[in-house]
Amino acid sequence: MKSDVLKQMFDNPPPKMGLPEPKEMPRMPTARIPCSPEELQVHLQNYIKLMKEKGADDARIVNAREIPQDPRVLLKCSSPKCPFYGRSGSCPPHCTGTFQQAKEFLNAYTWAIVYRVDIPEEGRQYVTGPALIEQIKTKEGQHRLASMQRYCWHMGDAVQSAAYYDGHYFVINCHFGPCLTSLCEGFDHCQEIKSGICRFPTIAKPSVEQTFCVDFIKLAAKFGWNHYMWGYCANAQDYPKDHTPFAIGLILID
Secondary structure, three states: OOHHHHHHHHOOOOOOOOOOOHHHOOOOOOOOOOOOHHHHHHHHHHHHHHHHHHOOOEEEEEEHHHOOEOHHHHHOOEOOEOOOOOOOOOOOOOOOOOHHHHHHHHHOOOEEEEEEEEOOHHHHHHOOOHHHHHHHHOHHHHHHHHHHHHHHHHHHHHHHHHHHHOOOOOOEEEOOOOHHHHOOOOOOOOHHHHHOOOOOOOOOOOOHHHHHOEOHHHHHHHOOOOOOOOOOOOOHHHOOOOOOOEEEEEEEEO
16 A cells, blocks of 8 residues: 555644634535436445545445344443543543444444445554554654544545535434544543534544444445454454455445
């Protein structure tokens, strides 16, 4: 992978705080609501093309009702506790739900786009193995973690904007991980928790883990995307030579 892509993935700047200036807003053509079934299929194919233009290595259209869910996903934030548990307004215990709620939310959608972002060989040391601890303990590591989240979020957010103005007004690009690391990089606390006012009201979203309880490992397997666990004890050099680690994203479209 080219070095410029590696830099984009692990070394990109955090967003500007607050609402954007009017002159910064892109001009987006709008479409009639509702669209026809034929127009919907054209839209979905356009979103796949856009995802790949933004950097996704693969993207698939799937019926939202075929997305696997599991109530145990709710436990993964707190048992064992994520280092950012309780520190982000978009994560538990400040933002949480029930499995029944998650099923109702997902069942309200018809279509989904699942996208994959491959981790280049030079960057695998940042997502797994002992060096992963640096993502939490050092500013340099936190910046790499935040950059990767932003890199993945950005391509999905681009599709969310396009789909919204195509008339799919309930579309949501699901964000993974704590927004405190990705958006509030450089701050030591979440302003929403402290004062009730988010620094990034147009970007921050509740965690996909708590909102939709998606089993992303099982979802990846549906497409034949073989996954090996990441973690402090899983060294990058121990993966099979032909395996490429990846991040996975989800966009839900009504």
